[in-house]
Amino acid sequence: xxxxDSEIIAGLLxxxxxxxxxxxxxxxxxxxxxxxxxxxxxxxxxxxxxxxSHWKRHNPQRKLGVIGCMAQRMGETLxxxxxxxxxxxxxxxxxxxxxxxxxxxxxxxTEISLHGIESYSTIEPKRRSGIDGFVAVSRGCNNxxxxxxxxxxxxxxxxxxxxxxxxxxxxxxxxxxVEVTLLGQNVNTYNxxxxxxxxxxxxxxxxxxxxxxxxxxxxxxxxxxxILQTVASSEKVCPHLHLPLQSGSDPILSKMNRxxxxxxxxxxxxxxxxxxxxxxxxxxIMVGFPxxxxxxxxxxxxxxxxxxxxxxxxxxxxxxxxxxxxxxNDDVSEQKKRHRLDQIIKLQRQISFKKRQNLIGRCIEVLPxxxxxxxxxxxxxxxxxxxxxxFPKKHIRLGQPVKVLIExxxxxxxxxxxxxxxxxxx
Ligand code: SF4
Numbered sequence: 430x431x432x433x434d435s436e437i438i439a440g441l442l443x444x445x446x447x448x449x450x451x452x453x454x455x456x457x458x459x460x461x462x463x464x465x466x467x468x469x470x471x472x473x474x475x476x477x478x479x480x481x482s483h484w485k486r487h488n489p490q491r492k493l494g495v496i497g498c499m500a501q502r503m504g505e506t507l508x509x510x511x512x513x514x515x516x517x518x519x520x521x522x523x524x525x526x527x528x529x530x531x532x533x534x535x536x537x538x539t540e541i542s543l544h545g546i547e548s549y550s551t552i553e554p555k556r557r558s559g560i561d562g563f564v565a566v567s568r569g570c571n572n573x574x575x576x577x578x579x580x581x582x583x584x585x586x587x588x589x590x591x592x593x594x595x596x597x598x599x600x601x602x603x604x605x606x607v608e609v610t611l612l613g614q615n616v617n618t619y620n621x622x623x624x625x626x627x628x629x630x631x632x633x634x635x636x637x638x639x640x641x642x643x644x645x646x647x648x649x650x651x652x653x654x655x656i657l658q659t660v661a662s663s664e665k666v667c668p669h670l671h672l673p674l675q676s677g678s679d680p681i682l683s684k685m686n687r688x689x690x691x692x693x694x695x696x697x698x699x700x701x702x703x704x705x706x707x708x709x710x711x712x713x714i715m716v717g718f719p720x721x722x723x724x725x726x727x728x729x730x731x732x733x734x735x736x737x738x739x740x741x742x743x744x745x746x747x748x749x750x751x752x753x754x755x756x757x758n759d760d761v762s763e764q765k766k767r768h769r770l771d772q773i774i775k776l777q778r779q780i781s782f783k784k785r786q787n788l789i790g791r792c793i794e795v796l797p798x799x800x801x802x803x804x805x806x807x808x809x810x811x812x813x814x815x816x817x818x819x820f821p822k823k824h825i826r827l828g829q830p831v832k833v834l835i836e837x838x839x840x841x842x843x844x845x846x847x848x849x850x851x852x853x854x855x
Pocket of ligand 1: 577
């Protein structure tokens with residue numbers, strides 16, 4: 430979502446005559462888009478801002494701004510830590526950027542109101558060039574998972590009108606994009622008053638010129654059978670669900686305010702696998718939430734072994750001020766958190782490797798996304814199930830779907846060769 434927001438900001442400013450530069454010394458305005466989800470992300474952003482003090486000092490006419498969730502969360506306290514900053518802008522205030530930059534007199538400006546209505550629907554994002562692009566369908570979140578800062582930094586959930594989304598995707602086709610990823614903090618609850626998320630998927634599926642549709646992030650409590658059926662029946666919607674589990678322990682899920690039990694989660698996975706052939710399921714898993722005992726942790730491990738995710742993003746709990754969990758006793762030691770994280774990383778690596786090995790010998794459609802880092806003569810592409818495949822370029826063009834016979838698996842990468850074959854899809 431932050432990447433998409435950066436594209437929105439780039440679109441907004443280029444429409445006002447600004448130009449994007451990769452060269453720091455050439456820039457007259459420097460914007461740092463920040464994330465607040467984990468403490469680590471904020472520490473890195475603060476470190477980066479610190480290194481820019483010399484850039485600002487070199488020419489005080491330059492404008493240095495911090496935008497996004499950390500700007501929203503920290504507000505004016507950022508000026509105490511980094512007095513050389515010019516402005517701080519929250520995720521609902523990007524439309525003020527052109528005025529703010531143009532106003533050369535005002536110092537230390539803070540704009541962090543959460544309006545709960547802003548969806549930037551009229552701004553055309555300036556995307557990086559490529560074949561796949563993001564489109565936000567909703568913003569904000571109403572779920573208040575007890576560990577999560579997002580509802581406080583991005584506000585309540587609101588959906589964009591369906592016609593704005595469809596128009597944006599139509600324009601992407603003119604710019605040669607063939608894959609679109611629909612984004613929402615909780616994308617499944619998209620509703621513009623007349624259309625739900627399944628309706629949206631169907632309508633995007635009807636757009637000629639788009640070859641693949643992905644979406645994220647799904648919330649297990651809101652992934653309805655109607656959505657599953659729509660994914661199964663819409664030929665362009667990829668059979669891939671990113672379905673954050675967070676914990677396999679019921680008491681911890683309840684303390685996290687996730688709104689489902691482990692049984693409900695595994696039932697959902699079973700239903701998804703029954704309804705969507707070859708569906709690939711990935712997840713987010715957290716260790717060390719307050720009160721997580723060894724038994725709770727082993728429940729997570731057991732669930733991972735039962736469900737066998739294709740891949741998972743794993744991380745340690747870090748307290749976020751302002752959330753409900755911040756009031757809880759962060760009683761799992763850092764050492765224990767690291768040890769548990771190491772265990773699930775190792776486990777998931779083994780599972781993911783086996784899952785990828787199962788694809789060897791299959792003929793799968795791959796969409797070439799860019800030249801492989803390993804060789805200029807090879808493409809890096811992805812399967813509908815989001816597996817990375819390297820294969821020889823031959824006569825295939827960027828963004829041209831091709832059937833590839835998977836021949837081997839090394840680390841997280843599959844290798845294959847172009848083949849005309851009839852079986853298999855993932
Ligand atoms: S669903 Fe929960 S974890 Fe996801 S953004 Fe909303 S509050 Fe945060």
